[in-house]
Amino acid sequence: MMQTPGVLIVGAGPAGLSCALWLKKLGLAPIILDRAALAGGLMNRNTLPNDWVLGQVGETGPSLAARFVRHVASLQVPISLGIDGLSMVRGDLGFQAQWQERGESRRLACAAVVLATGTRVRGAESLSGVPGLEEISPHVRYGPTAFDDIPEAARGLTLIVGGGDNAAENAHMLLAAGGEVVVVARSEFRAQTAMMARIVANPRARCVSKGRILALRPLPTGDFAATLFSEACPSLVVKAQRLHVLTGYEPNSDFSTGFDVDTWRALRRDEQAYLCTDAAGRCGVPGVYAAGDVCNPVFPSVVSAMAHGAMVAKAIERDLRLASSQS
Ligand SMILES: Cc1cc2nc3c(=O)[nH]c(=O)nc-3n(C[C@H](O)[C@H](O)[C@H](O)COP(=O)(O)OP(=O)(O)OC[C@H]3O[C@@H](n4cnc5c(N)ncnc54)[C@H](O)[C@@H]3O)c2cc1C
Structure with missing residues (x-):
């Protein structure tokens, strides 16, 4: 029996959550990992109403985050928080990922990886x-x-x-x-x-x-x-x-210890270290995609991250379908 291809999403912000929703609905098996203890990414830092999200008047960042997480969790998408020591090594069918979760070592074979790791404050x-x-x-x-x-x-x-x-x-x-x-x-x-x-x-x-x-x-x-x-x-x-x-943000794009050396070297980054992708979020390495602020220095926001996550999910589904029809 064909197994549903697993897709590893690194980052539980709006980009990662939206990507997971779309992947699940497209028939794939996403799993989200985040090193933070709480899902929702930078939305959890915006305590003011975020009136830039169509149809969500008066919702603060944390309340939007809680809604997004509830939606994804209701589809039985696993979200692992507080993870550490993530490594992703290229294998025959995609990537072999390994990480630490609550003191235990976890492993997963996945067909694709989505980097949705966002940005951090310049200090x-x-x-x-x-x-x-x-x-x-x-x-x-x-x-x-x-x-x-x-x-x-x-x-x-x-x-x-x-x-x-x-x-x-x-x-x-x-x-x-x-x-x-x-x-x-x-x-x-x-x-x-x-x-x-x-x-x-x-x-x-x-x-x-x-x-x-x-x-x-x-x-x-x-x-x-x-x-x-x-x-x-x-x-x-x-x-x-x-x-x-308030001098801005920089991307969480240093995966030098996360990926095998060849994959890490092949990932393209711009002069500010933002990941460079094509229009569908492909990072230039087969099976590796990026979504949200980590590859979007121009227009970082909740809605652009969500939209990008959805587009990347669609690209992954298309790429995997094409690859399986050719094999
Ligand atoms: C104070 C504040 C106010 C804001 N106000 C608004 C607003 O009003 N309207 C608006 O549209 N936008 C606002 N934003 C911006 C918005 O929150 C971001 O653009 C959006 O959250 C980006 O989504 P993302 O999923 O790309 O990344 P993020 O939300 O940054 O999520 C990335 C996730 O990846 C995780 N991660 C990072 N590195 C790793 C790693 N190596 N391993 C595992 N996990 C990792 C992080 O813990 C995080 O949970 C605000 C941001 C801040 C800080």
């Missing part, structure tokens, strides 16, 4: 070399944690580093809560024009483009001082209570 490395960063560390928040206690931060001045939508959204929320902000972007601001216009028009905001932090220094008052440089203002000293670093 202290974005300010590497800035003197005083270590000394003011209690004042610093990176990525989503900059959104955690807006009312507290809004009691004083917050220095925000970053020029994209995340930095602008953070500034906007702090201003709305009565705070003061200085926003510094390395180049020109790339955030949505309407939001930037509202920030620039606010007398409690100052936006510094083509700028950078030269030095940080704790003050006896409990605040810190930041010396900024920009073309327009070569030496600006800001006294602030908080430093929010």
